[in-house]
Amino acid sequence: MARGLGRNTVRQTLGLSVWEIELAATTGLLRRLPDRTFDPVSVRAAEADIEHFRQLLAAERRCTVTEASARLGVSSDRFKRIIAATGLAPVATEEIRKYGRILTVRYYRAADVDALADHVHADTELRAAARAVSRSDAARKAAQTRKLNLERAVAARAELETIKPAFDADCVRVLLWTAALMTVADIWPGPLSPIRRMTDSRIPPLTEILRDARLSRTDLEAMLAEFTPRSAELVPLLVSPKDAERELGVPVEMIPAELFGIPADVLRRLRPAGGRWTADHVARLLRKTPPWLRDESAARAEADRRHHREADRRRHRAERKAARRLSWRVLWAEALGVSLDRVPGSVGRPTRAAIEAARREPPRWARETPPD
Numbered sequence: 001m002a003r004g005l006g007r008n009t010v011r012q013t014l015g016l017s018v019w020e021i022e023l024a025a026t027t028g029l030l031r032r033l034p035d036r037t038f039d040p041v042s043v044r045a046a047e048a049d050i051e052h053f054r055q056l057l058a059a060e061r062r063c064t065v066t067e068a069s070a071r072l073g074v075s076s077d078r079f080k081r082i083i084a085a086t087g088l089a090p091v092a093t094e095e096i097r098k099y100g101r102i103l104t105v106r107y108y109r110a111a112d113v114d115a116l117a118d119h120v121h122a123d124t125e126l127r128a129a130a131r132a133v134s135r136s137d138a139a140r141k142a143a144q145t146r147k148l149n150l151e152r153a154v155a156a157r158a159e160l161e162t163i164k165p166a167f168d169a170d171c172v173r174v175l176l177w178t179a180a181l182m183t184v185a186d187i188w189p190g191p192l193s194p195i196r197r198m199t200d201s202r203i204p205p206l207t208e209i210l211r212d213a214r215l216s217r218t219d220l221e222a223m224l225a226e227f228t229p230r231s232a233e234l235v236p237l238l239v240s241p242k243d244a245e246r247e248l249g250v251p252v253e254m255i256p257a258e259l260f261g262i263p264a265d266v267l268r269r270l271r272p273a274g275g276r277w278t279a280d281h282v283a284r285l286l287r288k289t290p291p292w293l294r295d296e297s298a299a300r301a302e303a304d305r306r307h308h309r310e311a312d313r314r315r316h317r318a319e320r321k322a323a324r325r326l327s328w329r330v331l332w333a334e335a336l337g338v339s340l341d342r343v344p345g346s347v348g349r350p351t352r353a354a355i356e357a358a359r360r361e362p363p364r365w366a367r368e369t370p371p372d
Contacts, residue, residue, distance in 0.1 A: 004037025014046055020057060027060040029053065059111035062092060068113045072120050086119060088112055149214070156212035163209070167227070171234045178224070178231040180206035185220035191232040198238070202257065262299050269303035335359070336366045 005013070010021055010030070021038075024030040030046065031039040046053040063071060069079035082088075090106035097103070165173040179198045182188055184207055188196055210220075262270075270292070272281050285293060292302035329343040331350040336358060342365055348354065358366065 003040075004033040004035060005040050005043055006037055010038050010043055013043060014050065014053070016057075023060055023062070024057055027057075029056055029060065059109070059114075061110035062107035063110050063113055064105060064107060068108050071110070071113055072116060074120060082116060082119060082123070083108075086116065088116065152212050153214040156209050157215075159209055160213055163206070167230055171237060174227060174230055175234055175238070176200060176202050176206060178227050179203050180210055181220060181224045181227065183207050184210040184215075185217065185224055187221065187224060189224075189228060192228065192235060194235050194238050195231065200257075262293075262296060266296065266299045266303055269307065270299060331355075332358075336362060338366050342366070 007018070007021055010016065011018070014021075016024070021030065024046075025032045025038070029042075031042040033039055065076050065079060069076045072079065072082075074082070088108065091109045091112075092107040094105045094107070095102055096105055165177050167174075175195060175198065178192065179195045179200075180203050182192065182195060183203070215223075272278070290302075292298040325345055325347075328347055328350050329340055329345070332338075332343045332347055332355075333340045335350060335355045344365055
């Protein structure tokens with residue numbers, strides 16, 4: 001039996017590196033004998049057609065994910081999606097410690113990676129077609145959006161002409177309009193700075209209409225300048241939320257537009273039984289507005305009615321309490337054998353346990369003999 005060839009001899013004969021020789025042995029391109037030398041027949045066969053051998057060896061090259069993705073000209077993430085779609089399995093795996101962790105490195109056969117080129121090309125073409133369709137759809141949707149925005153702007157500008165207050169309009173309307181203008185234009189003149197702190201549920205709808213109108217900054221500045229003098233005169237009428245809550249007894253975020261017509265003294269008298277207005281209570285009043293919420297005289301009449309009703313309730317409660325106390329005193333007098341006038345009005349409920357305890361140890365008012 002012919003002796004095997006050593007690794008250095010094979011390197012010199014075939015012009016291979018150490019890792020190429022090991023790869024050839026692992027993949028069976030060169031046969032390794034039990035003593036780890038190489039079969040001369042397989043070495044001579046490789047030498048006889050070295051170019052073909054190198055092609056076979058190149059096809060067996062092991063590629064990591066990074067190397068394989070670079071080989072195909074795609075990103076690592078895309079290569080991972082491709083192998084997931086095609087079911088390509090690694091030919092070898094290896095665990096290495098790196099960055100303080102155990103990483104699993106997967107190796108793929110170069111020929112198998114190259115075979116994915118057509119799949120990658122088709123995927124690229126499909127992606128390009130999808131992007132083209134997406135751009136076309138986006139352009140169509142953008143055109144529709146521009147048309148809708150234009151129609152909305154025309155409608156909003158027409159609506160602005162109907163809701164824009166006159167210069168000498170109600171002070172609340174002027175301040176609300178100015179607050180909406182300042183919000184949309186993002187301009188906050190010093191004399192009007194207190195308006196910035198206004199919180200009113202009527203401001204956001206005005207702001208939305210102004211934004212839908214798509215007015216130029218020049219138009220917004222002109223409109224704001226028109227109302228600045230009048231608004232500056234009205235700013236001193238504003239009060240802080242704490243002052244408003246202290247005066248009205250109503251949390252500022254719960255004050256409806258409908259309650260401003262009622263004087264503060266009447267509003268305080270119309271508070272719910274708990275003493276404070278709750279969001280649910282106010283919402284119920286707004287859904288089904290009672291007459292006293294629309295008219296000051298009706299509000300005063302309602303306040304008087306509630307005052308008299310509460311006075312009657314207090315009187316009835318006092319009468320019931322007095323009658324209950326009297327019945328307790330009668331029971332105590334009978335149980336302890338004393339006259340009714342000796343039983344104090346502050347005596348407690350005559351329960352069975354209380355009476356038995358009093359009989360065992362009578363209280364002072366039951367022991368003392370009244371003076372002659």
